[in-house]
Amino acid sequence: MQAVSPSSIIHPSKPRRLNHLTRSAIRCAYRHDSVQFPNGVGSSRADWQSSCAILSSKVFSQDQGSGDNNSTPPSNSDHFAVSVNGPKTSLDLNLAPLDKNKPQPPAQKPLSITDLSPAPLHGSQLRVAYQGVPGAYSEAAASKAFPNCEAIPCDQFEVAFQAVELWIADRAVLPVENSLGGSIHRNYDLLLRHRLHIVGEVQLPVHHCLLALPGVRKEYLSRVISHPQALSQCEHTLTKLGLNVTREAFDDTAGAAEYIASNKLRDTAAIASARAAELYGLQILADGIQDDSSNVTRFVMLAREPIIPRIDRPFKTSIVFAHDEGTSVLFKVLSAFAFRNISLTKIESRPHRNRPIRLVDDANVGTAKHFEYMFYVDFEASMAEVRAQNALAEVQEFTSFLRVLGSYPMDMTPWCPSRGDEQSHM
Numbered sequence: 001m002q003a004v005s006p007s008s009i010i011h012p013s014k015p016r017r018l019n020h021l022t023r024s025a026i027r028c029a030y031r032h033d034s035v036q037f038p039n040g041v042g043s044s045r046a047d048w049q050s051s052c053a054i055l056s057s058k059v060f061s062q063d064q065g066s067g068d069n070n071s072t073p074p075s076n077s078d079h080f081a082v083s084v085n086g087p088k089t090s091l092d093l094n095l096a097p098l099d100k101n102k103p104q105p106p107a108q109k110p111l112s113i114t115d116l117s118p119a120p121l122h123g124s125q126l127r128v129a130y131q132g133v134p135g136a137y138s139e140a141a142a143s144k145a146f147p148n149c150e151a152i153p154c155d156q157f158e159v160a161f162q163a164v165e166l167w168i169a170d171r172a173v174l175p176v177e178n179s180l181g182g183s184i185h186r187n188y189d190l191l192l193r194h195r196l197h198i199v200g201e202v203q204l205p206v207h208h209c210l211l212a213l214p215g216v217r218k219e220y221l222s223r224v225i226s227h228p229q230a231l232s233q234c235e236h237t238l239t240k241l242g243l244n245v246t247r248e249a250f251d252d253t254a255g256a257a258e259y260i261a262s263n264k265l266r267d268t269a270a271i272a273s274a275r276a277a278e279l280y281g282l283q284i285l286a287d288g289i290q291d292d293s294s295n296v297t298r299f300v301m302l303a304r305e306p307i308i309p310r311i312d313r314p315f316k317t318s319i320v321f322a323h324d325e326g327t328s329v330l331f332k333v334l335s336a337f338a339f340r341n342i343s344l345t346k347i348e349s350r351p352h353r354n355r356p357i358r359l360v361d362d363a364n365v366g367t368a369k370h371f372e373y374m375f376y377v378d379f380e381a382s383m384a385e386v387r388a389q390n391a392l393a394e395v396q397e398f399t400s401f402l403r404v405l406g407s408y409p410m411d412m413t414p415w416c417p418s419r420g421d422e423q424s425h426m
């Protein structure tokens with residue numbers, strides 16, 4: 001049976017809201033028992049997509065909670081890609097091209113769940129969804145990843161995924177890890193729930209500023225608001241600055257700046273970018289307040305279609321896997337890469353969504369409760385390389401579920417720290 005790319009199903013000319021018949025048809029299309037790479041993945045897009053789809057087959061049955069052939073209606077908790085599409089509303093994205101030199105109007109409202117009407121606006125510019133409002137680091141990452149793109153603000157990570165799935169955006173750029181704050185777990189979970197492909201990565205030096213209304217002094221502050229990642233990246237510096245403030249989480253850094261400006265809060269400062277200060281008319285009270293001057297956030301670029309992996313430049317591949325018998329498989333999986341001299345750049349574990357706990361009864365001593373995980377691994381090789389194909393074929397033997405999230409060029413841009421690589425608190 002010909003494997004079907006999930007993205008070919010979510011197409012503007014076809015109904016976007018999946019009913020359960022559609023879901024069962026997709027499930028049949030995905031039913032493959034094993035993955036083999038006898039002669040490599042192949043060079044055509046069709047070959048590569050087939051391979052991705054085959055590797056995806058097990059997550060599909062896992063998403064559905066069973067491996068049976070019956071079509072089961074989605075449950076309320078089922079976050080299948082397009083089933084959470086909100087009511088049809090008229091959508092006015094009021095989009096302006098991202099131009100770093102030109103201040104964007106602060107009034108640009110991020111997309112919310114209810115804005116996700118399946119009526120994409122089509123233009124020639126690449127539309128790139130990001131989480132946050134103009135001035136957010138994610139917006140800067142979108143423009144670094146896709147210069148001259150039309151950046152589409154979204155109020156949640158999940159909305160950015162859906163914007164791509166519903167053809168409102170062509171790509172999404174989302175943070176997955178920061179050198180100080182660690183992984184952005186929400187996006188790891190969403191990568192598994194949705195069917196987008198990682199087509200690239202971009203590493204953005206993150207240079208934080210403390211922003212307040214003009215005329216406000218540090219001594220007046222009783223509160224600092226920002227994205228939790230930004231708060232954690234500046235934790236020690238905030239303490240060193242001697243501020244007597246509470247710290248409060250906000251959806252995104254630039255949104256925190258906008259909130260202060262629109263509510264004229266004189267007792268509150270935001271941690272955000274210098275661009276956010278410019279956009280929302282705030283002054284910079286302290287500059288370069290991240291705890292480490294080489295603070296970097298890694299973002300992934302997501303698309304409906306995978307890219308064809310190549311070998312003419314450094315590639316990275318991201319996979320996620322699980323095994324029915326818990327962590328015992330981890331060593332075997334990692335050794336499949338080690339034996340082939342493939343370096344791993346990242347390992348992340350997340351709770352297994354369908355089966356977070358495994359009970360093991362021992363009549364003599366009681367019941368052990370083992371936590372179950374999904375493992376995410378990034379490795380430095382392209383899926384066009386035979387050693388990577390062989391490693392995955394071996395991993396497939398040890399795992400009950402394996403999905404390739406993407407094989408994509410590594411961000412090899414020379415280290416170019418943000419303005420204040422040398423810290424410059426005022």
Ligand SMILES: O=C(O)C(=O)C[C@]1(C(=O)O)C=C[C@@H](O)C=C1
Pocket residue numbers: 131132135136137138139175178184206227229230251252253254297
């Ligand atoms: O709030 C923003 O400006 C974002 O783009 C989000 C985000 C994140 O999620 O980690 C991105 C980069 C920085 O690490 C801080 C926050």
